[in-house]
Amino acid sequence: MKALIVNKLSKEYKTKKAVDDISFSLETGEVFALLGRNGAGKSTTINMLSGILTPTSGTIEILNTPYRHMNKIKQRIGVLPDNSNYYNEMTAIQHMKFFARVKGVSARKDSLVDLLESVGLGEDLGRKVGQFSLGMRKKLGIAQALIGSPELIFLDEPTSTLDVESALQIRQLISTLASQGITIFMTSHNLEEIERICDRVAILNHGKIEKMGTLEQLREAHTRSINITIKYQASDQSQESLWLDRLQQMAGAVQCKPPYVEIELDEEEVIPEIVQAAVECKIRIYSIERERVSLENIFLDEKLA
Amino acid sequence: MKGIVIKEFVGLIRGIKSILIVLFITGISILAARSLRNSPLFMDESSNPSATALAGLSFILVIFGALFVLTLSHDIVNRDIQLQRIRLLITKTSRPSVILGKFLAVWLFWVIVSLISFVLVSFITRTFVIHELLFLWIYLAFLSSICVMLSTLVIHHAYSVILSVLLGLALPIFGIWSMFSSVVPIRALRYLLPYYPMSEQPALLLVTVAEVLVFLAAAVVLFQRKDL
Numbered sequence: 279m280k281a282l283i284v285n286k287l288s289k290e291y292k293t294k295k296a297v298d299d300i301s302f303s304l305e306t307g308e309v310f311a312l313l314g315r316n317g318a319g320k321s322t323t324i325n326m327l328s329g330i331l332t333p334t335s336g337t338i339e340i341l342n343t344p345y346r347h348m349n350k351i352k353q354r355i356g357v358l359p360d361n362s363n364y365y366n367e368m369t370a371i372q373h374m375k376f377f378a379r380v381k382g383v384s385a386r387k388d389s390l391v392d393l394l395e396s397v398g399l400g401e402d403l404g405r406k407v408g409q410f411s412l413g414m415r416k417k418l419g420i421a422q423a424l425i426g427s428p429e430l431i432f433l434d435e436p437t438s439t440l441d442v443e444s445a446l447q448i449r450q451l452i453s454t455l456a457s458q459g460i461t462i463f464m465t466s467h468n469l470e471e472i473e474r475i476c477d478r479v480a481i482l483n484h485g486k487i488e489k490m491g492t493l494e495q496l497r498e499a500h501t502r503s504i505n506i507t508i509k510y511q512a513s514d515q516s517q518e519s520l521w522l523d524r525l526q527q528m529a530g531a532v533q534c535k536p537p538y539v540e541i542e543l544d545e546e547e548v549i550p551e552i553v554q555a556a557v558e559c560k561i562r563i564y565s566i567e568r569e570r571v572s573l574e575n576i577f578l579d580e581k582l583a
Numbered sequence: 584m585k586g587i588v589i590k591e592f593v594g595l596i597r598g599i600k601s602i603l604i605v606l607f608i609t610g611i612s613i614l615a616a617r618s619l620r621n622s623p624l625f626m627d628e629s630s631n632p633s634a635t636a637l638a639g640l641s642f643i644l645v646i647f648g649a650l651f652v653l654t655l656s657h658d659i660v661n662r663d664i665q666l667q668r669i670r671l672l673i674t675k676t677s678r679p680s681v682i683l684g685k686f687l688a689v690w691l692f693w694v695i696v697s698l699i700s701f702v703l704v705s706f707i708t709r710t711f712v713i714h715e716l717l718f719l720w721i722y723l724a725f726l727s728s729i730c731v732m733l734s735t736l737v738i739h740h741a742y743s744v745i746l747s748v749l750l751g752l753a754l755p756i757f758g759i760w761s762m763f764s765s766v767v768p769i770r771a772l773r774y775l776l777p778y779y780p781m782s783e784q785p786a787l788l789l790v791t792v793a794e795v796l797v798f799l800a801a802a803v804v805l806f807q808r809k810d811l
Binding site (some may be wrong): 329330331332349352355357359361362363364365375377378379380381382422493 | 585586587589590615665667668670671672674676677791808810811
């Protein structure tokens with residue numbers, strides 16, 4: 279079942295088209311990330327989807343409800359906007375109660391305390407938000423997005439400004455929410471984070487989606503050759519030369535830096551033949567590592583393009 | 584909406600500010616009633632000193648009410664927009680609810696303030712004239728709705744301060760001027776502003792109520808069209 283359907287969505291300002299005719303959909307329980315450099319249109323997209331900005335054109339359907347009924351949808355979604363602020367004179371728990379009341383959902387203290395604990399603010403319930411660090415404000419932002427058990431959560435840069443430990447805690451929380459069937463739509467600059475927790479990714483450039491798919495699909499589309507690195511040990515130099523000669527015939531490029539050899543292949547079917555040749559030349563193989571195309575490589579290539 | 588009303592109302596009523604306003608309005612009401620007892624403005628009440636004190640309360644709120652309400656709450660909406668707190672509200676509830684919530688909070692604050700002053704004045708004068716209070720609440724609703732519309736229209740805090748002061752001074756001046764003027768355009772204002780209805784034609788306060796609804800609708804439309 280689709281949790282979100284976006285069709286030909288655009289946002290135009292006087293001088294600029296921030297989002298240009300983008301379409302995509304999210305399955306229920308999916309973790310979807312929008313990637314892009316600063317000004318690519320990520321926050322504009324998330325702000326339109328969460329009702330902060332009004333789209334110039336296009337259609338949006340959230341949780342099987344058309345966008346024109348956005349007010350009905352608001353109780354079923356959670357949002358962490360990019361630039362949002364809090365009431366400095368209020369404590370964390372007072373904020374949670376206030377937001378719960380505004381949303382029109384249960385403001386039971388124990389459930390709100392649970393939410394604050396889940397983001398690591400359990401010991402700061404009674405502290406005024408004016409005394410909070412940027413990271414703590416971000417955590418409060420995530421906690422308020424979880425009020426009322428939303429079915430779909432929009433998170434704009436959820437781990438920016440967080441320390442390593444807190445970021446890990448939030449990543450675990452996102453994974454837990456996804457495992458409970460909650461759909462997550464997020465943006466992030468942390469490519470490693472996206473690789474770890476997202477099911478699908480879209481790369482946004484100048485307001486347009488350049489690439490979209492699962493990480494495997496993006497890797498396959500991006501991969502032009504297979505690079506492997508073998509750690510080996512030869513019994514004598516003549517056998518080593520013989521094996522390396524055979525590798526030259528099988529592979530596109532071979533670079534030997536004993537005890538490693540880096541090989542570029544056109545197809546993965548050659549890998550067993552390389553092993554076979556090593557056995558015949560009495561070469562001992564300790565490891566074969568296949569280079570995986572990282573999301574960073576894909577993203578940087580898109581930027582260069 | 585309930586959450587917004589409670590939050591904003593508590594923000595206004597909490598602290599020394601509200602106590603000072605009540606004391607100021609009550610004190611000035613009694614003083615004004617004493618010193619203006621023989622004024623032509625209080626011809627009807629001059630025979631009854633108690634009623635004069637209540638009329639003094641109305642008089643003070645008529646003269647200074649616009650200035651008080653507008654300067655105290657001119658940033659009721661734009662403050663949250665400028666400080667980027669509004670985003671967290673509009674992702675949780677509808678935009679009309681935010682506007683209506685803010686309006687009710689401002690109005691409720693002034694209703695309570697005027698009620699406390701009214702009770703104090705009534706206690707001192709041992710008189711209770713309920714219709715004066717009801718007229719006053721309609722007038723305060725008029726001011727509160729202007730306040731919310733102004734705050735939605737003018738995003739910059741500095742501009743809304745200036746506008747609120749100017750409007751706070753201009754409204755009673757034009758309102759009272761229209762009551763005595765024979766110049767047609769000025770005279771026409773008596774039907775648009777609540778001063779003449781409050782003083783002479785209470786039935787015309789229905790126009791004021793309609794104006795409250797128009798101002799609120801305008802604020803909602805403006806707010807709906809804003810990219811926040």
